[in-house]
Amino acid sequence: MDFNSKYLATQFDKAVSFITGTNISDVDVQLKLYGFYKQALEGKCNLPKPPIYDLKGRKKWYAWSEMGLMSKEEAMAGYINLVISINPKFDEEKSTGWVTVSTFANDEQPLSENEKTISDWVKDGDLEKIKTFSGNVNVNDAMGMAPIHWASDRGDLDILKFLIEDRSADINFQDDTGQTALHYAVSCSHEAICEYLIGKGARINIQDEDGITALEMCSDEKLKSILVSRN
Structure with missing residues (x-):
C-alpha cells in the first residue's frame, strides 16, 4: 500500500467514525454514504435485488449497485468528500494535503450528457x-x-x-x-x-x-x- 493509499484509508476510517456518531436526517445522503461505503469495502455490488416488499433493502441495494465499476479508492474518496460537504471540519487535518495527495479529490465523476440514458x-x-x-x-x-x-x-x-x-x-x-x-x-x-x-x-x-x-x-x-x- 503506497503513501496515497495509506492516507486515503486513514481519512476514510476517520470519516466513517465521524458519521457513526452523527445523525444524518437526509435519506438521500444516507443512501449515498451507504453506497460509497459498501463499494469501498466490497467493490461492485454482487447481491441479488431484494424483493419489492423489502423497500428499505431495495433502496440500499440501488444505492450500492448504482456505483457500478467504481474502484474502491474512488468510493473511499467519494465517501470522504460527501462527509466534508456535511461538515468541512470533520477532520481538522484534511487541510494538510487531502487534495494534493489524492487523485480522487472530486466527490464523484458525473456522467456527461452524452453518456446519460x-x-x-x-x-x-x-x-x-x-x-x-x-x-x-x-x-x-x-x-x-x-x-x-x-x-x-x-x-x-x-x-x-x-x-x-x-x-x-x-x-x-x-x-x-x-x-x-x-x-x-x-x-x-x-x-x-x-x-x-x-x-x-x-x-x-x-x-x-x-x-x-x-x-x-x-x-x-x-x-x-x-x-x-x-x-
Missing part, C-alpha cells in the same frame, strides 16, 4: 431531455428497469404521463423481476401515481417473480381502495 433523465426529472428521446421506452436498462418504473419509483407524475401518453410506454411492462410500475407506486406509497396508473388500465393482478401482485403487497387501506376501485 433516458433512465438517467427520468431519475434526474429532466422532462425536456426525455422529450428528445425517440427510441423504444419499453426496454429495461442495466438496472433491470424501464423508464416507466423509474418514473413511478420517483413519484414523478408529469414524466409518467409523458411516457405513457406521448411515448407509448406499456403501462403493464415488467422489470427484470416481474414488477410493474404499479408495484413501484404501491411500494413507495405514491397515491397520485397509483390513481393515474389504475385510471389508465394498470392491472393489479400481475405477479412478480416471487408471485406477489401489486394488490397483495398493498397494506395501506386507502391505496388498496384505489387499486380495487376500477378493477
